[in-house]
Amino acid sequence: MQTSGIHHITAIVGHPQENVDFYGSVLGLRLVKKTVNFDDPGTYHLYFGDEQGSPGTIITFFPWADGRQGALGGGQVAVTTYVIPKGSMTFWKARLFDFDISFSEVTRFGEEFLSFSDPHGLKIELVERETSSVNTWEHGKIHQDVAIQGFGGAVLYSTNPDETREILTGVLGLDFVEESDEFMRFQAPAELGNIIDVDKAPRDQGVMGVGTVHHIAWRAEDRAEQRAWQKFVREKGFLVTEVKDRNYFHAIYFRETGSILFEIATDPPGFGIDEEAEELGENLMLPLQYEKYREQLESTLIPIQVRNLDEDVSDDSN
Numbered sequence: 001m002q003t004s005g006i007h008h009i010t011a012i013v014g015h016p017q018e019n020v021d022f023y024g025s026v027l028g029l030r031l032v033k034k035t036v037n038f039d040d041p042g043t044y045h046l047y048f049g050d051e052q053g054s055p056g057t058i059i060t061f062f063p064w065a066d067g068r069q070g071a072l073g074g075g076q077v078a079v080t081t082y083v084i085p086k087g088s089m090t091f092w093k094a095r096l097f098d099f100d101i102s103f104s105e106v107t108r109f110g111e112e113f114l115s116f117s118d119p120h121g122l123k124i125e126l127v128e129r130e131t132s133s134v135n136t137w138e139h140g141k142i143h144q145d146v147a148i149q150g151f152g153g154a155v156l157y158s159t160n161p162d163e164t165r166e167i168l169t170g171v172l173g174l175d176f177v178e179e180s181d182e183f184m185r186f187q188a189p190a191e192l193g194n195i196i197d198v199d200k201a202p203r204d205q206g207v208m209g210v211g212t213v214h215h216i217a218w219r220a221e222d223r224a225e226q227r228a229w230q231k232f233v234r235e236k237g238f239l240v241t242e243v244k245d246r247n248y249f250h251a252i253y254f255r256e257t258g259s260i261l262f263e264i265a266t267d268p269p270g271f272g273i274d275e276e277a278e279e280l281g282e283n284l285m286l287p288l289q290y291e292k293y294r295e296q297l298e299s300t301l302i303p304i305q306v307r308n309l310d311e312d313v314s315d316d317s318n
């Protein structure tokens with residue numbers, strides 16, 4: 001079996017408005033769904049992506065306004081990488097400068113990455129790659145010609161990198177591409193969310209909390225393929241959960257031998273099942289089991305809105 005690539009990445013962050021300001025306003029991703037954590041309905045679950053929340057573009061967050069800061073380490077996604085169009089790096093350097101976001105430039109496997117952190121400590125990279133994907137969502141000064149297209153991939157920290165390598169290739173079906181002194185690179189067939197770099201140094205177990213990634217999800221074409229994945233992963237000796245209905249996809253979970261929590265999520269049904277395309281992310285959408293608590297939840301959840309912060313920075317930005 002072979003997954004086509006990353007479906008989504010889910011992280012824990014701090015104040016929800018800070019989260020929305022950064023990903024929705026600074027990075028220009030679309031807030032495609034505002035709902036709650038199905039296992040903890042007093043907490044938002046926010047989804048950002050391209051104009052329709054396509055698999056391979058979706059970053060999701062559990063915001064804990066007063067949460068404990070986590071510690072990056074083994075068993076975690078260390079860096080989330082986004083693809084930007086060829087020729088747009090100058091724009092993004094200027095944009096980060098205008099928003100007083102410190103960044104550095106790093107090289108890995110011959111590619112140049114723009115490296116920085118979000119307000120809660122999550123590590124992010126931007127990389128120029130040639131793709132046929134176009135993100136038509138525009139926000140403020142971010143137009144289609146420079147907009148983030150989706151995931152480039154991720155850098156993984158493992159407690160046992162050799163075991164993680166075997167799982168990426170022998171279970172998920174990724175191709176081993178090359179290695180350097182520091183990293184191993186793997187590739188899935190999808191155009192977005194397809195490049196995985198694994199740090200070769202074993203890492204001590206990280207501590208889950210604000211500023212850390214909770215899990216990385218891989219794509220399954222549909223529920224039939226997901227059932228095949230569930231059987232396949234069990235046969236490989238892993239404990240796999242039963243299928244969880246997340247409204248916008250179905251999910252199964254298992255923890256690989258390097259301590260990273262993996263999910264396999266279905267591409268359908270997507271985020272358009274309960275909102276019109278032009279209204280995605282505008283309303284608080286609740287699963288049926290929590291609809292009766294709507295008034296209580298709306299009174300306790302911190303109000304959030306996507307704002308145009310370009311109005312607050314210098315007009316000199318590109």
